[in-house]
Amino acid sequence: MDPVLLATWGLPGLFLAAFLSGSVVPLPSEAVLVALLGGGLAPLPLVTVATAGNLLGAATLFWIGTALSRGAGGALGRALQRRIQRDPQAFERAQARLRRFGAPLLLLTWVPIVGDLFVIAAGFVGVRLLPFVIFTGVGKAARFALVASATAAALGA
Numbered sequence: 001m002d003p004v005l006l007a008t009w010g011l012p013g014l015f016l017a018a019f020l021s022g023s024v025v026p027l028p029s030e031a032v033l034v035a036l037l038g039g040g041l042a043p044l045p046l047v048t049v050a051t052a053g054n055l056l057g058a059a060t061l062f063w064i065g066t067a068l069s070r071g072a073g074g075a076l077g078r079a080l081q082r083r084i085q086r087d088p089q090a091f092e093r094a095q096a097r098l099r100r101f102g103a104p105l106l107l108l109t110w111v112p113i114v115g116d117l118f119v120i121a122a123g124f125v126g127v128r129l130l131p132f133v134i135f136t137g138v139g140k141a142a143r144f145a146l147v148a149s150a151t152a153a154a155l156g157a
Contacts, residue, residue, distance in 0.1 A: 007035035010036065015049050017053070018049070019056055021054060024116070032050075033047075037148060037155070038151070043152060046144075047144045051141040055133065055137050059133075061116060061120050062119050062120070063123060064123065065122060065124040066123040068120070091117055091120070095125055097118075098121050103132065104135055106119070106131070
């Protein structure tokens, strides 16, 4: 998907971009956020919509991690298994860190590549849903708020 096209869709385009980038699709949702801020939309609704979309996208990975722990996951699960098999040590490290530090580690789920592994590993090791939503949501909201603040400062708003 083209971020410029998604920006022309406004808030629904931002939600879609954030949802996809929160799941397994590498998409620069921040570019859509910046474009919409540059178009004059208010930061708070943009950060809220981007956070909600990205959190729901991450929830799909969390669910897949849960399904993988039970030996399920369908075609998407098999695709993620292949991704994990490319670098099994990274997934094992993510699991070990989650077991050691717990759900607060999910504050880092916004970090590219590693964040997806943390989300899948959280589902795999059985992190409860409420801590997953809280810590993942706070981390993703902070990232989008930082992008919005930096963009507003650059635009002189």
